[in-house]
Amino acid sequence: MTRLDIYSVRNLDAVRLHGLGRTCVLFGENGSGKTSVLEAIHMLSLARSFRASSARSVIRHGEAHCTVYGEVARAGGAVRGLGVQRDTSGMAMLKVAGRPVRNVSSLAAELPVLVINADSFQLLVGPPTGRRRFLDWGVFHVEHEFFAIWQRFQRCIKQRNALLRRDKLDADELAVWTRDLAQAGERLTACRRRYFEQLVPVFQEVATELLPECEAVSLRFRQGWDASLPYRDALAATAGTDREQGYTHVGPQRAEIVVTAGDHSAADTLSRGQQKLVVCALKLAQGQVLRRQERPMTCTYLIDDLPSELDAAHLRRVCEQLEALGAQVFITCIAEDAMAGTWPAAAVPPQLFHVEQGRVTPVGPAADPGTPTPSNTDSESDA
Numbered sequence: 001m002t003r004l005d006i007y008s009v010r011n012l013d014a015v016r017l018h019g020l021g022r023t024c025v026l027f028g029e030n031g032s033g034k035t036s037v038l039e040a041i042h043m044l045s046l047a048r049s050f051r052a053s054s055a056r057s058v059i060r061h062g063e064a065h066c067t068v069y070g071e072v073a074r075a076g077g078a079v080r081g082l083g084v085q086r087d088t089s090g091m092a093m094l095k096v097a098g099r100p101v102r103n104v105s106s107l108a109a110e111l112p113v114l115v116i117n118a119d120s121f122q123l124l125v126g127p128p129t130g131r132r133r134f135l136d137w138g139v140f141h142v143e144h145e146f147f148a149i150w151q152r153f154q155r156c157i158k159q160r161n162a163l164l165r166r167d168k169l170d171a172d173e174l175a176v177w178t179r180d181l182a183q184a185g186e187r188l189t190a191c192r193r194r195y196f197e198q199l200v201p202v203f204q205e206v207a208t209e210l211l212p213e214c215e216a217v218s219l220r221f222r223q224g225w226d227a228s229l230p231y232r233d234a235l236a237a238t239a240g241t242d243r244e245q246g247y248t249h250v251g252p253q254r255a256e257i258v259v260t261a262g263d264h265s266a267a268d269t270l271s272r273g274q275q276k277l278v279v280c281a282l283k284l285a286q287g288q289v290l291r292r293q294e295r296p297m298t299c300t301y302l303i304d305d306l307p308s309e310l311d312a313a314h315l316r317r318v319c320e321q322l323e324a325l326g327a328q329v330f331i332t333c334i335a336e337d338a339m340a341g342t343w344p345a346a347a348v349p350p351q352l353f354h355v356e357q358g359r360v361t362p363v364g365p366a367a368d369p370g371t372p373t374p375s376n377t378d379s380e381s382d383a
């Protein structure tokens, strides 16, 4: 992303940043608005914040809506504009290249965003939903038919569960939805498997770099039903219980990524800091997988308060990996010098931004706001 405009997001005053480079460090006191900037960027990808709060809470108090606009670089020096506006009623207006789009997936495809923050360890210790979402995020970006299959699967399972809960069972209708569910479930799982197979070796590499002192951390994929059976047969085998309890017991909705350190569950044995590093490795691996596609994609990393839980040596390793990825990275921290010496010396130094009571100000020559870019001419007058 080379340009970022934010209006009425939380405590932020109008933010207009141009000429954004690969690494942007936002520093400032507690409550200054650093996380809010990351939330705004996240909205450009998924139309919502990563904080577990309502869409409305992101909108600055007293305002009717918030708006975020960003420009991402495309091949040949072109830029593509992305826009998101959310209002207090929950409505979202999404635009790609000036045209309204209906699905968030159209935005997400333009700007793959990955978050690493204080809650990230939840990916390891929290419920499987988070790990399925993690997996599907990656699958979405590399398998182009995945979104349609996923939507189809969701529709089938909803219909089937609704039928299972009816007092009077319509066996024919159930058979039709069960057949469609079986097909969609197999296709969905095939996509997940293909992606997972790409992810594992990359994760292994990154994890070894980040946690050399740790017992080998490994990943296993569980598809959500007995892997020796076609999904159709697994559904047939649980048909009775499904009917009794009114929902579908087996399938991709139960898929899981099992993370182990040595012979033990990573969630139960690793320290919080190590868990955070495993999550970093998972997310860095996702970025690598996207980069290694035939049509390489670059991720944008939003890293909230990176220095907080990592010691200097581990912090440096994470930064090295981020730099090697070539991804764009937004990092927040409290002190101006918190990231000093952590970024590889050979790399282009990070751009610094001071966040103070809702104002975001570039600091130093690297982030000279006067640097002419094709896109800053239209808003200079109101800067």
Ligand SMILES: Nc1ncnc2c1ncn2[C@@H]1O[C@H](COP(=O)(O)OP(=O)(O)O)[C@@H](O)[C@H]1O
Residues within 6 Å of the ligand: 009, 010, 011, 012, 028, 029, 030, 031, 032, 033, 034, 035, 036, 037, 057, 058, 059, 060, 061, 355
């Ligand atoms: N909807 C809102 N309208 C106005 N201010 C808000 C809103 N939501 C949160 N805030 C305020 O925004 C400030 C910035 O929060 P945050 O971005 O999390 O700060 P930081 O990450 O720098 O610690 C907080 O002081 C909070 O009280």
Ligand SMILES: [Mg+2]
Residues within 6 Å of the ligand: 031, 034, 035, 036, 304
């Ligand atoms: Mg914060």
